[in-house]
Amino acid sequence: MKNLSVAVLVLAALFVFPVTGPALAALQVDVTQGNAQPLPIAIPDFVASDPGQAAMGAQIAGVVRADLDRSGLFKSIDPRAFVERITNINVAPTFASWRAINAQGLAAGQVEVLSTGQIRVSFRLWDVFGESQMDGRILTTQPNDWRRIAHQISDFIYERVTGEKGYFDTRIVFISESGPALKRVKRLAVMDEDGANPIFLTRGEYMVLTPRFNPTAQMIAYMSYIDTKPRVYLFDLETGKQEMLGNFPNMTFSPRFSPDGNKVAITLENGGNSDIYVMDLRSHQMTRLTSDPAIDTAPSFSPDGRQIAFESDRGGSKQVYLMNADGSGQHRVSFGAGENGTPVWSPRGDLIAFTKQHGSHFTVGVMRFDGSGERMLTNAYHDEGPTWAPNGRVLMFNREAQNGRGSQIWSVDVTGRNERRVMTPGDASDPAWSPLLK
Amino acid sequence: MNRISSSVKFTVLAAALLMSACTTKPQATNTAPPPASPPPMAAAPQTSSIIPGSEQDFKVNVGDTVHFALNQFNIEDADRGTLQKQAAWLAKYPAVRLTLEGDCDERGTREFNLALGARRANAIKEFLVAQGVATGRLETVSYGKERPVCTESNEGCWAQNRRGVSTVTGGATS
Numbered sequence: 001m002k003n004l005s006v007a008v009l010v011l012a013a014l015f016v017f018p019v020t021g022p023a024l025a026a027l028q029v030d031v032t033q034g035n036a037q038p039l040p041i042a043i044p045d046f047v048a049s050d051p052g053q054a055a056m057g058a059q060i061a062g063v064v065r066a067d068l069d070r071s072g073l074f075k076s077i078d079p080r081a082f083v084e085r086i087t088n089i090n091v092a093p094t095f096a097s098w099r100a101i102n103a104q105g106l107a108a109g110q111v112e113v114l115s116t117g118q119i120r121v122s123f124r125l126w127d128v129f130g131e132s133q134m135d136g137r138i139l140t141t142q143p144n145d146w147r148r149i150a151h152q153i154s155d156f157i158y159e160r161v162t163g164e165k166g167y168f169d170t171r172i173v174f175i176s177e178s179g180p181a182l183k184r185v186k187r188l189a190v191m192d193e194d195g196a197n198p199i200f201l202t203r204g205e206y207m208v209l210t211p212r213f214n215p216t217a218q219m220i221a222y223m224s225y226i227d228t229k230p231r232v233y234l235f236d237l238e239t240g241k242q243e244m245l246g247n248f249p250n251m252t253f254s255p256r257f258s259p260d261g262n263k264v265a266i267t268l269e270n271g272g273n274s275d276i277y278v279m280d281l282r283s284h285q286m287t288r289l290t291s292d293p294a295i296d297t298a299p300s301f302s303p304d305g306r307q308i309a310f311e312s313d314r315g316g317s318k319q320v321y322l323m324n325a326d327g328s329g330q331h332r333v334s335f336g337a338g339e340n341g342t343p344v345w346s347p348r349g350d351l352i353a354f355t356k357q358h359g360s361h362f363t364v365g366v367m368r369f370d371g372s373g374e375r376m377l378t379n380a381y382h383d384e385g386p387t388w389a390p391n392g393r394v395l396m397f398n399r400e401a402q403n404g405r406g407s408q409i410w411s412v413d414v415t416g417r418n419e420r421r422v423m424t425p426g427d428a429s430d431p432a433w434s435p436l437l438k
Numbered sequence: 439m440n441r442i443s444s445s446v447k448f449t450v451l452a453a454a455l456l457m458s459a460c461t462t463k464p465q466a467t468n469t470a471p472p473p474a475s476p477p478p479m480a481a482a483p484q485t486s487s488i489i490p491g492s493e494q495d496f497k498v499n500v501g502d503t504v505h506f507a508l509n510q511f512n513i514e515d516a517d518r519g520t521l522q523k524q525a526a527w528l529a530k531y532p533a534v535r536l537t538l539e540g541d542c543d544e545r546g547t548r549e550f551n552l553a554l555g556a557r558r559a560n561a562i563k564e565f566l567v568a569q570g571v572a573t574g575r576l577e578t579v580s581y582g583k584e585r586p587v588c589t590e591s592n593e594g595c596w597a598q599n600r601r602g603v604s605t606v607t608g609g610a611t612s
Contacts, residue, residue: 207584209584230580251556267553269580272556341546341547341549359545384548400544403589404586430548
């Protein structure tokens, strides 16, 4: 699995008409409001320079529409309502005809095939009421990477309109589940953020759990029961090789990379007791961070790498704790109702997502890193194991049905709105979101 | 004489029932209908279809499973007898090695339950070692909440899933 590459150029604005005054700042979305009022945007099928590319032009626009709709911040307008037909993206559109269908944004694009066999996709984002170009890009890649171009265009539009980085050109590593409830087969798998291109990385002859991406999205740390010995492994997506992380006589589990990718925090069990360690991937040196006789597990680094949140029952109930990256200054931060675990630091650094347990009821929520401002985002029977989109605005998690009726991946906005099921091939659990791909 | 033979017959039947409940490959001798007339005493060794020192002997005549309270890993009084029998059996068959598996119900995060399962497996190990079993004969493994034996989301089921299972992994008579 090679690192795919897409070349991006900025497409110069068209200076063909005067900029009008008052409506200039019209096209923007406040991401902190969730999907309270999604922005209507028109995205016609991309124009094809030759008829053979018409299908790809339609597919790319379709993926962009689906991406933006899924965010809950945009509402793509049904193309059947369009009045004007875009035939050349280098000519300014007739804005009145887009205002007539209440489009506030218009993203028009075209697809060309180059003599090298690559495809070149250009698009312009227009502020329909401000009658101005907001963004314009040219993206070039191999034809079979057309979905990545579509996701990158979605990211450009999302960023230009919300002021925040997007998260569509990303991947999800997860556990694919199949078989009866008492004999589940669990396989390591990756897919695009929208569920496309699922790839199975293990065959299911041994159980795998809790996969996590490294910061370049090229390496996955996960736990595997190869030879019925539960240990943390590293899977290199570039080479397809997997290797055990260290060589320990006992169970290692709950891996998570440091933000610089040079270390992995893990839990090591010894004589029944579980403590948190950090392994330096270059020197393979292990540093012990906790030594409490209680259970310490599920470590997660802060984005600056200076602190680690973790789950412990040292105070008599399972709660979220914090420590410095060297293990000093361990203290409890969750004091809300019930028990709280699996803390995961937001890439923005402002919030910690976690799993709250009330008896048999599990929900996913967020709190500030000092434990204040606790807010639950979901309310089902069993939601567990949150993971953040790289922009810190959306989370995915694992939703298990009652009575062993299976597990699915869902997403929810950090505002608690826009809860959606994520498309997976069959049942799935333990999602982990990659950073934006390079 | 009559009373003795009927009690012998009962023992044989109970063993047959246990066999069919616990094994996937029932022995042919156990599926044969019992003779109409009380069998002579010599027929009693029908129980010998379970070979002493075998995996089946351990499962059926010793008991391989103990249970735990919610979030707990201490050995319950009710289970001490089972583990004492396991230790005695291991003393009798010194070549046998066991894997001790710790399992949890669904009421814990995946990571925490892996740790809790390890605690349970280790508690069984410590009990057996205290009974004189050599540490080197015992391996532990935690499956957290990943290997339920019952899927209903209620206490009856959770109680079954919070368990420790001892499995013969080597040295058994076959």
